[in-house]
Amino acid sequence: xxxxxxxxxxxxxxxxxxxxxxxxxxxxxxxxxxxxxxxxxxxxxxxxxxxxxxxxxxxxxxxxxxxxxxxxxxxxxxxxxxxxxxxxxxxxxxxxxxxxxxxxxxxxxxxxxxxxxxxxxxxxxxxxxxxxxxxxxxxxxxxxxxxxxxxxxxxxxxxxxxxxxxxxxxxxxxxxxxxxxxxxxxxxxxxxxxxxxxxxxxxxxxxxxxxxxxxxxxxxxxxxxxxxxxxxxxxxxxxxxxxxxxxxxxxxxxxxxxxxxxxxxxxxxxxxxxxxxxxxxxxxxxxxxxxxxxxxxxxxxxxxxxxxxxxxxxxxxxxxxxxxxxxxxxxxxxxxxxxxxxxxxxxxxxxxxxxxx
Ligand SMILES: [Zn+2]
Numbered sequence: 196x197x198x199x200x201x202x203x204x205x206x207x208x209x210x211x212x213x214x215x216x217x218x219x220x221x222x223x224x225x226x227x228x229x230x231x232x233x234x235x236x237x238x239x240x241x242x243x244x245x246x247x248x249x250x251x252x253x254x255x256x257x258x259x260x261x262x263x264x265x266x267x268x269x270x271x272x273x274x275x276x277x278x279x280x281x282x283x284x285x286x287x288x289x290x291x292x293x294x295x296x297x298x299x300x301x302x303x304x305x306x307x308x309x310x311x312x313x314x315x316x317x318x319x320x321x322x323x324x325x326x327x328x329x330x331x332x333x334x335x336x337x338x339x340x341x342x343x344x345x346x347x348x349x350x351x352x353x354x355x356x357x358x359x360x361x362x363x364x365x366x367x368x369x370x371x372x373x374x375x376x377x378x379x380x381x382x383x384x385x386x387x388x389x390x391x392x393x394x395x396x397x398x399x400x401x402x403x404x405x406x407x408x409x410x411x412x413x414x415x416x417x418x419x420x421x422x423x424x425x426x427x428x429x430x431x432x433x434x435x436x437x438x439x440x441x442x443x444x445x446x447x448x449x450x451x452x453x454x455x456x457x458x459x460x461x462x463x464x465x466x467x468x469x470x471x472x473x474x475x476x477x478x479x480x481x482x483x484x485x486x487x488x489x490x491x492x493x494x495x496x497x498x499x500x501x502x503x504x505x506x507x508x509x510x511x512x513x514x515x516x517x518x519x520x521x522x523x524x525x526x527x528x529x530x531x532x533x534x535x536x537x538x539x540x541x542x543x544x545x546x547x548x549x550x551x552x
Contacts, residue, residue, distance in 0.1 A: 245259055247311060249309050249311060249316065252318050252319075253318065254306075254311065254316035255316060255317060255318075255319050255322050256314050256315075256316060257277055257288055257308065257314075257315040257316060257317045257322075258277070258279070258314070258315070260279075260317065260322045260326070260327075261279035261286070263334070264279070264284075264326075264327060264331045264334065265281050265284075265330075265331060266279035266280055266284060266286065267279070267280055268315075271287065274290070274313065275289065275290050276290070277308075277315040279330075284297075284298060284330050285297075285299075286298075286326065286330060288308045288317065290307075290308055290309065290310045290315060291307050291308070291309065291310075292307055292308060293307045293308075293447075294490070295326070297326070297474060298478070300474060300477055300478045300488065300491065301477075301488045301489070301491065302325070302326075302329075302474065302490060302491045303447040303490050303491065303492045304317065304318065304325060305318060305320055305321055305325070305440070305441060305444030305445055305493065306320075306321060306444070306445075318444075320443060320444055321444075324466040324467055325441075326470075327467075328468065328470045328471040329470055332471055332546045332547065332549055333549050333550050333552060335467045335468075335550060337467045337468070339468075339547055339550045339551050340414055340415075340465070340468055340504065340505055340547065341414050342387075342414045342415060342543075342544050342547060343414055344388045344389075344390065344411060344412050344413045344414050344415075345382055345387045345388070345389050345390070345413060345414070345415045345416075345417065346390050346392060346407070346411060346413035346416045346504075347375040347378055347379055347391050347392070347417050348375070348391075348392040348393075348404050348408070348416065348417065348418040348419065349368070349371040349372040349374070349375040349391065349392065349393055349419055350368070350418060350420035351371060351420075352368045352371075352372065352393050352395075352396055352397050352398050352399060353396060353397045353398025353399075355368065356368050357371065357420070357421070358421055358422065358423035358514045358515070359423075359514065360423070360514045360515060362517070363517070363520050363521065363524065365514060365520060365523070366514075367420065367421045367423075367514060368396065369396075370514075370523055370524075370529060371419045371420060371421065372395075372396065373526075373529050374419050374511070374529050374532050374533050375391060375419050376391075377529060377530055377532075377533030378417075378536045378537060379391060380533075381533055381536075381537035382536075382537055385537065385540070385541070387540075390407070390408065390411040390413060392404040392407050392408065401497035401498055401501075402497060402501055404418070404498050405498050405501040405502040405503065405506070408502065408503075408504065409503045414504050414505070415472070415504055415505055415506075415540070415543075416498070416502045416504055416505070416507070417476075417506075417507055417508075417509065417536060417540075418498050418499075418506070418507070418508040418509070419509055419511065419532075419536070420509065420510050420511070421510065421513070421514045422435070422510040422511075422512065422513045422514065422515070423513055423514050423515035424513065425515075428513075428515040428516055428517075429516060429517060429518075431515070431516060432487060432513045432516040432518070432519045433486045433487030433488060433489040433513070433519075434477070434480045434481060434484060434487070434488065434489060434509070434511055434512060435477070435489035435490055435491075436473050436476050436477035436480065436490075436491050436492070436507060436508070436509050436510070437473070437491075437492050437493065437494045437499060437507070437508040437509075437510070438469035438470060438472065438473035438491070438492075438493055438506065438507055438508075439460065439462035439463060439465075439466070439469050439493065439495065439496075439499040439500060439502070439506065440456075440493040440494060440495050441463060441493070442456075442457065442458065442459045442460070443457055444456060446493055446494045446495055447490070447492035447494060448492075448494065455495070460500045461500065461501055461502065461503055462500045462502045462503075462506060465502070465505045465506070468505040468547075469499075469505050469506060469507070470491075471505075471543060471546055472505045472506075472507050472539075473491045474491055475542040475543040476507050476509060476536070476539035476543070477490070477491045477539075478539070478542065479535045479536070479538040479539035479541075479542055480509065480532075480536075482535070482538070483531055483532075483534055483535035484511070484512070484528075484531060484532065484535055486511075486512060486519075489510075494508075496508055509536065511523070511535075512532075
Protein backbone atom coordinates (compact mmCIF):
# COMPACT_ATOMS: atom_id res chain seq x y z
CA UNK A 196 0.00 0.00 0.00
CA UNK A 197 2.70 2.46 1.01
CA UNK A 198 5.12 1.69 -1.75
CA UNK A 199 2.77 2.24 -4.75
CA UNK A 200 1.43 5.39 -3.09
CA UNK A 201 4.98 6.64 -2.63
CA UNK A 202 5.85 5.86 -6.22
CA UNK A 203 2.78 7.78 -7.38
CA UNK A 204 3.79 10.65 -5.10
CA UNK A 205 7.24 10.80 -6.64
CA UNK A 206 5.79 10.78 -10.13
CA UNK A 207 3.33 13.55 -9.42
CA UNK A 208 5.94 15.69 -7.66
CA UNK A 209 8.14 15.14 -10.68
CA UNK A 210 5.47 16.67 -12.93
CA UNK A 211 4.97 19.59 -10.60
CA UNK A 212 2.11 18.30 -8.51
CA UNK A 213 1.75 17.83 -4.78
CA UNK A 214 -0.02 14.66 -3.78
CA UNK A 215 -1.87 13.99 -0.60
CA UNK A 216 -3.85 10.91 0.25
CA UNK A 217 -7.05 11.99 1.96
CA UNK A 218 -9.68 9.46 2.95
CA UNK A 219 -8.58 7.11 0.21
CA UNK A 220 -8.79 9.83 -2.44
CA UNK A 221 -5.72 11.27 -4.01
CA UNK A 222 -5.86 15.02 -4.08
CA UNK A 223 -3.30 17.12 -5.79
CA UNK A 224 -2.81 20.80 -6.09
CA UNK A 225 -0.70 22.05 -8.93
CA UNK A 226 2.50 23.93 -8.22
CA UNK A 227 2.31 27.74 -8.26
CA UNK A 228 4.61 28.10 -11.21
CA UNK A 229 4.10 25.74 -14.12
CA UNK A 230 7.30 23.77 -14.65
CA UNK A 231 8.77 24.06 -18.10
CA UNK A 232 7.91 21.11 -20.27
CA UNK A 233 9.57 20.05 -23.48
CA UNK A 234 7.71 21.50 -26.44
CA UNK A 235 5.57 18.71 -27.90
CA UNK A 236 5.73 19.68 -31.53
CA UNK A 237 4.68 23.24 -30.70
CA UNK A 238 6.42 26.56 -30.17
CA UNK A 239 8.17 26.97 -26.83
CA UNK A 240 6.01 30.03 -26.15
CA UNK A 241 2.84 27.94 -26.07
CA UNK A 242 4.62 25.35 -23.95
CA UNK A 243 5.38 28.06 -21.38
CA UNK A 244 1.70 29.01 -21.35
CA UNK A 245 0.86 25.40 -20.44
CA UNK A 246 -0.56 24.56 -23.86
CA UNK A 247 0.39 21.30 -25.57
CA UNK A 248 -0.65 20.14 -29.02
CA UNK A 249 -2.24 16.70 -29.08
CA UNK A 250 -3.36 15.46 -32.48
CA UNK A 251 -3.04 19.01 -33.81
CA UNK A 252 -5.32 20.44 -31.11
CA UNK A 253 -4.31 22.84 -28.32
CA UNK A 254 -4.85 21.28 -24.91
CA UNK A 255 -4.54 22.86 -21.45
CA UNK A 256 -4.03 21.29 -18.03
CA UNK A 257 -7.50 20.63 -16.56
CA UNK A 258 -6.30 21.15 -12.97
CA UNK A 259 -4.67 24.48 -13.87
CA UNK A 260 -7.88 25.53 -15.63
CA UNK A 261 -9.83 24.52 -12.52
CA UNK A 262 -7.55 26.53 -10.27
CA UNK A 263 -8.13 29.66 -12.35
CA UNK A 264 -11.86 29.02 -12.09
CA UNK A 265 -11.67 28.55 -8.31
CA UNK A 266 -12.00 24.75 -8.46
CA UNK A 267 -9.79 22.16 -6.83
CA UNK A 268 -8.70 19.05 -8.75
CA UNK A 269 -9.54 15.72 -7.11
CA UNK A 270 -9.02 12.30 -8.66
CA UNK A 271 -12.18 10.19 -8.67
CA UNK A 272 -10.09 7.40 -10.18
CA UNK A 273 -6.40 8.14 -10.64
CA UNK A 274 -5.44 8.52 -14.28
CA UNK A 275 -9.03 8.07 -15.48
CA UNK A 276 -11.53 10.42 -13.88
CA UNK A 277 -10.77 13.87 -12.52
CA UNK A 278 -13.17 16.11 -10.64
CA UNK A 279 -12.85 19.91 -10.39
CA UNK A 280 -14.70 21.13 -7.32
CA UNK A 281 -15.68 23.99 -5.09
CA UNK A 282 -18.46 24.22 -2.50
CA UNK A 283 -20.97 25.07 -5.22
CA UNK A 284 -19.55 23.60 -8.42
CA UNK A 285 -18.52 20.17 -9.62
CA UNK A 286 -17.07 19.31 -13.02
CA UNK A 287 -16.34 15.61 -13.60
CA UNK A 288 -14.02 14.80 -16.50
CA UNK A 289 -13.26 11.39 -17.95
CA UNK A 290 -10.13 10.63 -19.96
CA UNK A 291 -10.85 9.87 -23.65
CA UNK A 292 -14.45 11.07 -23.33
CA UNK A 293 -16.12 14.16 -24.78
CA UNK A 294 -18.76 13.98 -22.06
CA UNK A 295 -18.34 16.03 -18.90
CA UNK A 296 -20.79 16.25 -16.01
CA UNK A 297 -21.24 19.85 -14.88
CA UNK A 298 -23.20 20.03 -11.62
CA UNK A 299 -24.99 16.85 -12.65
CA UNK A 300 -25.80 18.06 -16.19
CA UNK A 301 -24.40 16.16 -19.17
CA UNK A 302 -22.30 18.43 -21.40
CA UNK A 303 -20.59 17.40 -24.65
CA UNK A 304 -17.20 18.97 -25.26
CA UNK A 305 -15.84 19.50 -28.76
CA UNK A 306 -12.83 17.29 -28.01
CA UNK A 307 -12.31 14.41 -25.60
CA UNK A 308 -10.34 14.92 -22.39
CA UNK A 309 -6.85 13.38 -22.70
CA UNK A 310 -4.25 12.03 -20.34
CA UNK A 311 -0.87 13.51 -21.25
CA UNK A 312 2.16 12.92 -19.02
CA UNK A 313 -0.17 11.85 -16.19
CA UNK A 314 -2.06 15.12 -16.41
CA UNK A 315 -5.69 15.35 -17.53
CA UNK A 316 -6.00 17.83 -20.36
CA UNK A 317 -8.98 19.47 -22.00
CA UNK A 318 -8.97 21.35 -25.28
CA UNK A 319 -8.26 25.07 -24.97
CA UNK A 320 -11.47 25.91 -26.83
CA UNK A 321 -13.56 23.75 -24.47
CA UNK A 322 -11.86 25.34 -21.46
CA UNK A 323 -12.33 28.91 -22.66
CA UNK A 324 -15.60 28.80 -24.60
CA UNK A 325 -17.58 26.05 -22.87
CA UNK A 326 -16.53 25.33 -19.29
CA UNK A 327 -15.29 28.73 -18.08
CA UNK A 328 -18.48 30.61 -19.05
CA UNK A 329 -20.56 27.96 -17.24
CA UNK A 330 -18.53 27.65 -14.02
CA UNK A 331 -17.28 31.23 -13.75
CA UNK A 332 -19.07 33.69 -16.06
CA UNK A 333 -17.39 36.61 -14.25
CA UNK A 334 -14.03 35.48 -15.66
CA UNK A 335 -15.18 35.66 -19.29
CA UNK A 336 -13.51 38.63 -20.96
CA UNK A 337 -16.02 38.92 -23.83
CA UNK A 338 -18.53 41.78 -23.43
CA UNK A 339 -21.56 40.73 -21.38
CA UNK A 340 -24.76 40.94 -23.45
CA UNK A 341 -27.82 42.81 -22.23
CA UNK A 342 -31.11 40.99 -21.80
CA UNK A 343 -34.27 42.94 -22.59
CA UNK A 344 -35.74 41.51 -25.79
CA UNK A 345 -36.31 37.77 -26.21
CA UNK A 346 -37.17 36.10 -29.53
CA UNK A 347 -39.12 32.84 -29.27
CA UNK A 348 -39.00 30.58 -32.31
CA UNK A 349 -41.66 27.90 -32.69
CA UNK A 350 -40.03 25.20 -34.82
CA UNK A 351 -41.54 24.32 -38.23
CA UNK A 352 -45.05 25.50 -39.25
CA UNK A 353 -47.37 25.69 -42.26
CA UNK A 354 -46.41 23.13 -44.92
CA UNK A 355 -43.64 21.82 -42.64
CA UNK A 356 -45.22 19.78 -39.81
CA UNK A 357 -41.87 18.79 -38.30
CA UNK A 358 -41.75 15.45 -36.51
CA UNK A 359 -44.97 13.46 -36.31
CA UNK A 360 -46.43 10.61 -34.33
CA UNK A 361 -48.91 9.17 -36.82
CA UNK A 362 -50.32 6.67 -34.32
CA UNK A 363 -51.22 9.44 -31.87
CA UNK A 364 -51.98 11.90 -34.71
CA UNK A 365 -49.80 14.64 -33.28
CA UNK A 366 -47.13 16.81 -34.87
CA UNK A 367 -44.28 19.03 -33.80
CA UNK A 368 -45.36 22.35 -35.35
CA UNK A 369 -48.56 22.48 -33.26
CA UNK A 370 -46.83 21.81 -29.95
CA UNK A 371 -43.89 24.16 -30.57
CA UNK A 372 -46.29 27.06 -31.24
CA UNK A 373 -48.34 26.23 -28.15
CA UNK A 374 -45.25 26.08 -25.89
CA UNK A 375 -43.87 29.32 -27.33
CA UNK A 376 -47.16 31.15 -26.66
CA UNK A 377 -47.16 29.91 -23.06
CA UNK A 378 -43.52 30.97 -22.62
CA UNK A 379 -44.33 34.37 -24.17
CA UNK A 380 -46.84 34.99 -21.38
CA UNK A 381 -44.39 34.03 -18.62
CA UNK A 382 -41.47 36.03 -19.98
CA UNK A 383 -43.66 39.08 -20.58
CA UNK A 384 -44.72 38.83 -16.92
CA UNK A 385 -41.01 38.74 -16.00
CA UNK A 386 -40.68 42.12 -17.71
CA UNK A 387 -39.09 41.14 -21.02
CA UNK A 388 -40.17 42.34 -24.42
CA UNK A 389 -40.99 39.13 -26.29
CA UNK A 390 -41.18 38.66 -30.06
CA UNK A 391 -42.28 35.52 -31.91
CA UNK A 392 -40.80 34.39 -35.24
CA UNK A 393 -44.24 33.00 -36.09
CA UNK A 394 -47.56 33.58 -34.35
CA UNK A 395 -49.73 31.13 -36.26
CA UNK A 396 -49.50 27.99 -38.37
CA UNK A 397 -47.35 29.58 -41.05
CA UNK A 398 -44.16 28.49 -42.77
CA UNK A 399 -40.96 30.45 -42.16
CA UNK A 400 -37.59 29.76 -43.80
CA UNK A 401 -34.88 28.83 -41.31
CA UNK A 402 -32.74 31.85 -42.21
CA UNK A 403 -35.69 34.23 -41.78
CA UNK A 404 -36.10 33.27 -38.12
CA UNK A 405 -32.82 34.66 -36.71
CA UNK A 406 -33.17 37.57 -39.18
CA UNK A 407 -36.58 38.45 -37.70
CA UNK A 408 -35.05 38.24 -34.21
CA UNK A 409 -32.23 40.59 -35.24
CA UNK A 410 -34.70 43.10 -36.74
CA UNK A 411 -36.59 43.12 -33.43
CA UNK A 412 -33.34 43.83 -31.57
CA UNK A 413 -33.43 40.49 -29.74
CA UNK A 414 -30.81 39.86 -27.03
CA UNK A 415 -31.72 36.19 -26.79
CA UNK A 416 -33.07 33.61 -29.27
CA UNK A 417 -34.85 30.46 -28.10
CA UNK A 418 -35.94 27.88 -30.67
CA UNK A 419 -38.39 25.23 -29.46
CA UNK A 420 -38.54 21.77 -31.05
CA UNK A 421 -39.57 18.19 -30.38
CA UNK A 422 -37.50 15.18 -31.34
CA UNK A 423 -38.12 11.81 -32.99
CA UNK A 424 -36.14 8.72 -33.96
CA UNK A 425 -36.98 6.15 -36.63
CA UNK A 426 -35.79 3.06 -34.73
CA UNK A 427 -35.96 1.98 -31.08
CA UNK A 428 -38.78 4.45 -30.64
CA UNK A 429 -39.86 3.23 -27.21
CA UNK A 430 -36.31 3.16 -25.87
CA UNK A 431 -35.32 6.71 -26.82
CA UNK A 432 -36.70 9.64 -24.82
CA UNK A 433 -35.49 12.73 -23.00
CA UNK A 434 -34.37 16.31 -23.41
CA UNK A 435 -31.41 17.82 -25.23
CA UNK A 436 -30.32 21.38 -25.79
CA UNK A 437 -28.21 22.68 -28.68
CA UNK A 438 -26.01 25.71 -29.04
CA UNK A 439 -23.79 26.73 -31.96
CA UNK A 440 -20.60 24.68 -32.44
CA UNK A 441 -17.50 26.86 -31.88
CA UNK A 442 -15.17 27.45 -34.83
CA UNK A 443 -12.55 24.67 -35.27
CA UNK A 444 -14.65 22.19 -33.28
CA UNK A 445 -16.79 19.21 -34.23
CA UNK A 446 -20.50 19.15 -33.56
CA UNK A 447 -21.69 16.61 -30.97
CA UNK A 448 -22.98 14.26 -33.67
CA UNK A 449 -19.69 14.26 -35.63
CA UNK A 450 -17.05 11.67 -34.82
CA UNK A 451 -14.74 13.03 -37.50
CA UNK A 452 -13.63 16.50 -38.59
CA UNK A 453 -14.54 18.21 -41.83
CA UNK A 454 -13.57 21.40 -43.63
CA UNK A 455 -16.73 23.20 -42.44
CA UNK A 456 -15.41 23.09 -38.86
CA UNK A 457 -12.88 25.85 -39.63
CA UNK A 458 -15.50 28.36 -40.81
CA UNK A 459 -16.47 31.22 -38.49
CA UNK A 460 -20.23 31.73 -38.51
CA UNK A 461 -22.25 34.72 -37.20
CA UNK A 462 -23.40 32.60 -34.23
CA UNK A 463 -19.78 32.13 -33.10
CA UNK A 464 -19.59 35.74 -31.92
CA UNK A 465 -21.51 34.57 -28.85
CA UNK A 466 -19.75 31.23 -28.15
CA UNK A 467 -19.23 32.02 -24.44
CA UNK A 468 -22.77 33.20 -23.74
CA UNK A 469 -24.26 30.44 -25.87
CA UNK A 470 -22.55 27.94 -23.54
CA UNK A 471 -23.84 29.66 -20.41
CA UNK A 472 -27.35 29.90 -21.86
CA UNK A 473 -27.38 26.30 -23.10
CA UNK A 474 -26.25 24.94 -19.74
CA UNK A 475 -28.91 26.83 -17.77
CA UNK A 476 -31.62 25.91 -20.26
CA UNK A 477 -30.78 22.19 -20.19
CA UNK A 478 -30.49 22.27 -16.40
CA UNK A 479 -33.89 23.97 -15.97
CA UNK A 480 -35.57 21.56 -18.40
CA UNK A 481 -34.24 18.53 -16.50
CA UNK A 482 -35.19 19.99 -13.12
CA UNK A 483 -38.75 20.84 -14.18
CA UNK A 484 -39.57 17.97 -16.54
CA UNK A 485 -37.61 15.14 -14.84
CA UNK A 486 -36.80 13.78 -18.30
CA UNK A 487 -33.68 11.79 -19.10
CA UNK A 488 -30.63 13.94 -19.76
CA UNK A 489 -29.45 13.70 -23.39
CA UNK A 490 -27.09 16.57 -22.78
CA UNK A 491 -26.03 20.03 -23.81
CA UNK A 492 -24.78 19.50 -27.35
CA UNK A 493 -23.38 21.72 -30.04
CA UNK A 494 -24.53 21.71 -33.65
CA UNK A 495 -24.29 24.00 -36.67
CA UNK A 496 -28.06 24.21 -37.03
CA UNK A 497 -29.19 27.00 -39.36
CA UNK A 498 -31.00 29.09 -36.75
CA UNK A 499 -28.01 28.89 -34.37
CA UNK A 500 -25.44 29.48 -37.11
CA UNK A 501 -27.13 32.68 -38.23
CA UNK A 502 -28.19 34.06 -34.84
CA UNK A 503 -26.61 37.40 -33.97
CA UNK A 504 -27.46 37.15 -30.26
CA UNK A 505 -26.95 34.28 -27.76
CA UNK A 506 -29.11 31.44 -29.06
CA UNK A 507 -30.33 28.04 -27.98
CA UNK A 508 -32.41 25.26 -29.52
CA UNK A 509 -34.35 23.04 -27.14
CA UNK A 510 -35.50 19.54 -28.10
CA UNK A 511 -37.91 19.13 -25.20
CA UNK A 512 -38.90 15.50 -25.77
CA UNK A 513 -39.49 12.69 -28.26
CA UNK A 514 -42.74 12.51 -30.18
CA UNK A 515 -41.68 9.08 -31.45
CA UNK A 516 -41.82 7.70 -27.90
CA UNK A 517 -45.41 6.80 -27.02
CA UNK A 518 -45.33 7.68 -23.34
CA UNK A 519 -43.37 10.92 -23.86
CA UNK A 520 -45.60 11.95 -26.79
CA UNK A 521 -48.71 11.33 -24.68
CA UNK A 522 -47.34 13.65 -22.00
CA UNK A 523 -46.40 16.33 -24.54
CA UNK A 524 -49.93 16.10 -25.94
CA UNK A 525 -51.33 17.42 -22.64
CA UNK A 526 -51.65 21.17 -22.02
CA UNK A 527 -50.42 20.64 -18.46
CA UNK A 528 -47.09 19.20 -19.61
CA UNK A 529 -46.61 21.86 -22.29
CA UNK A 530 -47.12 24.46 -19.56
CA UNK A 531 -44.33 22.73 -17.62
CA UNK A 532 -42.06 23.02 -20.66
CA UNK A 533 -42.88 26.73 -20.90
CA UNK A 534 -42.19 27.11 -17.15
CA UNK A 535 -38.83 25.38 -17.66
CA UNK A 536 -37.93 27.77 -20.49
CA UNK A 537 -38.79 30.75 -18.26
CA UNK A 538 -36.75 29.21 -15.42
CA UNK A 539 -33.81 28.71 -17.78
CA UNK A 540 -33.97 32.37 -18.81
CA UNK A 541 -34.12 33.40 -15.14
CA UNK A 542 -31.00 31.37 -14.30
CA UNK A 543 -29.17 32.68 -17.39
CA UNK A 544 -30.08 36.28 -16.46
CA UNK A 545 -28.79 35.73 -12.90
CA UNK A 546 -25.52 34.31 -14.24
CA UNK A 547 -25.13 37.28 -16.62
CA UNK A 548 -25.65 39.59 -13.64
CA UNK A 549 -22.70 37.96 -11.81
CA UNK A 550 -20.59 38.46 -14.96
CA UNK A 551 -21.46 42.18 -15.08
CA UNK A 552 -20.12 42.87 -11.57
ZN1 LIG B 1 -37.90 20.31 -35.13
